[in-house]
Amino acid sequence: MTSSFHFSGCGSLSRKGLRLLLPMAEDGFNKKTLKSLEFVGKEILTGFLDHLVKKNVLELEETEKKKFYDAKPRDKAAVLADVLLQKREEAGQILLQTFLNPEYLSTGTKDKARPVEPAEESTETLKLCPREEFLKLCKERAGEIYPIKKRKNRTRLALIICNREFDHLPRRKGAELDIIGMKGLLEGLGYSVEVEENLTAKEMESVLEAFAARPEHKSSDSTFLVFMSHGILAGICGTLHRDEKPDVLPYDTIFQRFNNRHCLSLKDKPKVIIVQACRGANRGVLWVSDSPAALADSSSQPREDLEEDAVHRAHVEKDFIAFCSSTPHNVSWRDIKKGSFFISQLITCFQKYSWRCHLEEVFRKVQRSFEQPDVKAQMPTIERLSMTRYFYLFPGN
Numbered sequence: 001m002t003s004s005f006h007f008s009g010c011g012s013l014s015r016k017g018l019r020l021l022l023p024m025a026e027d028g029f030n031k032k033t034l035k036s037l038e039f040v041g042k043e044i045l046t047g048f049l050d051h052l053v054k055k056n057v058l059e060l061e062e063t064e065k066k067k068f069y070d071a072k073p074r075d076k077a078a079v080l081a082d083v084l085l086q087k088r089e090e091a092g093q094i095l096l097q098t099f100l101n102p103e104y105l106s107t108g109t110k111d112k113a114r115p116v117e118p119a120e121e122s123t124e125t126l127k128l129c130p131r132e133e134f135l136k137l138c139k140e141r142a143g144e145i146y147p148i149k150k151r152k153n154r155t156r157l158a159l160i161i162c163n164r165e166f167d168h169l170p171r172r173k174g175a176e177l178d179i180i181g182m183k184g185l186l187e188g189l190g191y192s193v194e195v196e197e198n199l200t201a202k203e204m205e206s207v208l209e210a211f212a213a214r215p216e217h218k219s220s221d222s223t224f225l226v227f228m229s230h231g232i233l234a235g236i237c238g239t240l241h242r243d244e245k246p247d248v249l250p251y252d253t254i255f256q257r258f259n260n261r262h263c264l265s266l267k268d269k270p271k272v273i274i275v276q277a278c279r280g281a282n283r284g285v286l287w288v289s290d291s292p293a294a295l296a297d298s299s300s301q302p303r304e305d306l307e308e309d310a311v312h313r314a315h316v317e318k319d320f321i322a323f324c325s326s327t328p329h330n331v332s333w334r335d336i337k338k339g340s341f342f343i344s345q346l347i348t349c350f351q352k353y354s355w356r357c358h359l360e361e362v363f364r365k366v367q368r369s370f371e372q373p374d375v376k377a378q379m380p381t382i383e384r385l386s387m388t389r390y391f392y393l394f395p396g397n
Contacts, residue, residue: 126188128396129355137392145358145390146270146319148221148397151190155216156223158191161207161236163229165198168242170230177339178228178276181347186224189354189393192216201238201249208257217265222391224272225254228343231277233328251275251322255384259317266319270391272359273322273384276340280329320386323363326378333378342380345369350393358390 071079137145160182164175183193196207208225217223227249230237238247260267325332325342334340349365357365360382367380 126185126351126395127355129394131397133356134394134397145392146221148394153219154221155219156191157214157216157220158186158193158224159211160193160195160226161199161204162197163199163237163239166230166239166241169237172230172334173336174334174339175228178343181339181343182226185347185350189395191224198239200240201247204238204249205253208254212257212263222270223266224274226274228276231279233280236277255317255320261316269319270387271320273320275322275324276332276343277325278331279324279326282330318386320384321359322383324381324383327381330378341378354393355395358392
């Protein structure tokens with residue numbers, strides 16, 4: 001067996017502990033073989049633990065490091081286990097990523113400038129950002145990216161509002177799959193997710209107001225707001241909507257509830273709005289020639305005789321980005337057995353690319369997946385972008 005680890009030191013690993021690592025040893029190995037494996041296990045485990053601490057992979061406090069170094073070799077595993085029990089979820093993710101990417105602990109002379117690719121995973125798994133790549137990007141682009149709070153101190157929140165049942169509109173079959181997928185994705189990205197279903201426009205506004213007031217935003221570094229419902233150009237349909245008596249949450253209301261006037265806790269922090277809803281009844285596709293004539297539109301030309309008289313001391317609306325499932329006036333599509341086309345592609349692109357791409361790059365990859373119109377055509381759009389930096393999610397960090 002080959003390995004890129006370079007270990008030193010020795011320690012104590014019980015035979016019982018080794019059998020936990022190698023379940024087949026109990027029945028399929030003789031005592032001599034088991035003894036040899038136990039010796040190798042001692043070397044590997046103790047060296048691995050030493051390197052975890054030296055490289056600060058687990059982000060230990062100085063007092064925790066001292067306790068580890070002061071411990072006798074046979075006690076080091078127990079000391080580190082106590083720390084892991086306190087860190088639980090975050091330590092588990094870091095350890096998993098470390099095993100998947102042994103380059104973290106290698107002392108060889110590999111090229112450190114090249115990003116460390118995560119191990120191949122299924123397309124249904126969120127790829128984690130290697131610690132080395134996270135630290136490298138944070139250092140190289142310090143002034144260009146939104147700061148990420150340390151996992152142990154932050155309290156990220158996300159909100160999903162999904163309307164499936166309506167009094168006067170068709171039931172949105174398959175939308176339950178969108179909820180499951182988005183909730184799993186956001187939790188994987190480190191957010192505690194609140195899910196609200198089947199709300200009127202007034203109830204949606206009340207939920208937004210309460211969510212904006214959550215104290216956890218003060219110790220968070222960002223938030224996600226996901227809306228999935230029927231929709232029209234003006235906004236998102238509530239459960240009572242009908243043509244004769246509209247029940248609509250205007251898009252402006254979402255931005256107003258979370259702007260710097262009403263939600264100071266999220267000032268200067270990314271606020272990501274994702275909307276899965278129709279924005280009209282058009283199909284969003286037409287037949288075109290390969291050589292369209294250029295059209296001049298004088299109304300689109302800038303007027304040199306106009307000046308801006310407004311005075312801005314602080315931006316009321318900043319650090320937002322909205323990603324909508326279709327262009328204005330056009331429909332969005334949903335498979336009753338698989339969920340919405342847009343949400344499905346969004347989840348896939350986040351899983352594959354968010355470890356190394358900033359948010360706008362991920363969104364563009366989603367758009368590219370819709371570039372060739374199919375029978376059911378739609379084009380997701382990035383709108384109302386007021387982010388002044390790049391937002392990297394750095395999953396696993």
